[in-house]
Amino acid sequence: MGTLEPLSNLCSLTTLELQDCGEDLECQGLQSLLTTGGQLNKLEIMGSPRFFADWDPNPKRALEDAEGGEEQQTQLVSSTLRELMTDDIAGVLAAPVCRFLSSSLTKLQLLRNWCGGMERFSKEQEDALQLLSSLQELKFWNFKDLQQLPAGLRNLTSLKILSVNCCPPILSLPNDALPDSLEKLYVRYNCTQELKQQCRGWREPSLKS
Known part of the structure; x- marks a missing residue:
């Protein structure tokens, strides 16, 4: 399992512990457990030294408006953790x-x-x-x-x-x-x-x- 995508539909999950899953495990899929109906409030992640690397839960994107292209922040999401x-x-x-x-x-x-x-x-x-x-x-x-x-x-x-x-x-x-x-x-x-x-x-x- 290289990401948490296989777990991303567990919307009732409140606690998740991951031990020694290696440096290839990344946090993709985590956000759906923490937002939009997710209930995860406790996370232990050990032995995956690049789990959070380069993760941006609120990325910027280019939005076109009447006066031309402009980089704006998407609607911010908050966490349950x-x-x-x-x-x-x-x-x-x-x-x-x-x-x-x-x-x-x-x-x-x-x-x-x-x-x-x-x-x-x-x-x-x-x-x-x-x-x-x-x-x-x-x-x-x-x-x-x-x-x-x-x-x-x-x-x-x-x-x-x-x-x-x-x-x-x-x-x-x-x-x-x-x-x-x-x-x-x-x-x-x-x-x-x-x-x-x-x-x-x-x-x-x-x-x-």
Whole structure:
């Protein structure tokens, strides 16, 4: 199965978990599960590193009008997805995807499964993450080379829970601080003492590390 097209008619599906389906699996067919009568609200996609690659749920198209051709945005569609777990970091943290998920997604878990080579988030990925205006819970798992958390977390004004797990190189919280909405900050499992110590002074007694 190279796409999700064979599943696209399962309009009552609410949860979908895909594990180790390989790099050839792409998300075509997913949109029909998230819009136009679909009910999918929880998705876990692991082991398909190009699942979201180049996906634009709201593409632009050329529309002719009385004054000539002009590129305009088609009618925007929104998503039903509330929870997402994925290790396709590059694919999901793209502006078209995050814009599509912005009004629905409340929980995002990003995992690397100890794959190396990612020391920091790109500016484009940081900007895309900030589009998730409904996000209430954000988790980072198993980033063995990540040097710092993404900048701009302060702009996630609905965020209530932030978790950092098994990210040993990270020494501190972002320089631009955390959102005022944050209620719980968890730092667990193979994180540095420097980070844990900084977090203990963040907002006691609500902090649990």
